[in-house]
Amino acid sequence: MRRQGVSQEQADFAEFYQGARDDCLRTVLATVRDVDKAQDLVAEAFARAWASWRKVSRHPAPRAWVVRTALNLSVSSWRRHRRELPLTGHDAPAYGPAPSRVDAELAAVLQRLPARQRQVVALRIFLDLDTAHTAEVLGIAPGTVTAHLTRALTTLRTELAAHQSEGDRS
């Protein structure tokens, strides 16, 4: 009986993972900028979601829970790593750096946005979160979310339009 419950839980989690993993990765990637690091953070966040699946599955926005966890991990990882000295002589990853798969121009524009604006854009665009949930994930007021989103979209629109007109002229 208990085994059946566990396998149903795992099936539910598997379905959640398959459906949410890419969007969560894209959201975190927009913030941390490094594909490998984003994968690590999101993988750990999903592992924690599975470890607490009974709680997370009842969360109103489980994807947002995963992204929030990944972003928290990113902050604590950065706090630890800034005290470290790089040492050589250890095994490098076998798969090497990830190829650039994001449109370079757009990525550059996105990365120039302030961190908070990037986070808001990522949560709204990739996770389709509404203002209230975005505010909850980021721990800011809904009005602040709206302001960040408006500014971010204005910047993106202006810069993309400029790139387009440059492309048209050349």
Place this chain on the structure above:
Amino acid sequence: MNDPDVITAVKASYAEIHMDVPLDVIVRRGRRLRAQRRLPGLAGAAGTVTALALAVAALVPGSGGARAPGNGTGTGRLAAWTVVSQQDGGVRVALRGAYVRDVAGLQDKLRSDGIPARVARIGYLRPPLNVPGCHVFGDGPGGTSYSLWRKIFYGPHTGPQSIHAFWVYRSAIPHGLGVLVDIYYDGTFGLYLVKASPQCTGTEPSLGTGDSAGS
């Protein structure tokens, strides 16, 4: 260009980004996290005391003995890892959080203790299938059994020690096998079995065991 166009462009630009960590890796890691939570509080407290004792000992010059503090990056720094031989024949390896960079030193120490070992930083939760020179066994068909894995990494214990420490029971490692320790960025780890080879574990496939070497 209006807002929906911008949103579409941003979405499209990330369309080729995909998460490639397999589900079973996530589930395994999640199970490990659950198991660690179930450790009784007393054991956790005892573990903390032990870890503090090891860390203090590692700071004191000349306190080596059976211990082998790693990451000798100067004074005032806690050791990144300690390897302690136990009376029951196992070796206890304690990692110290995100300072674990000297994986080569830890690998050398384990090998000198007779353990055919490879220590690597593959990357958090990456399937460690592409470790150069290594054939990594999974726990499914064609892999090694979970009971063997438990014998090697748990020995007489019933479960994991903590997220930053593990045991290796070298007498349980069959001929031809070795261990792979994958250290993650936050100082936790994954433990796997590999085929022993000079390229992977520094041992000949037929000599991959050992109570013979080391201290």
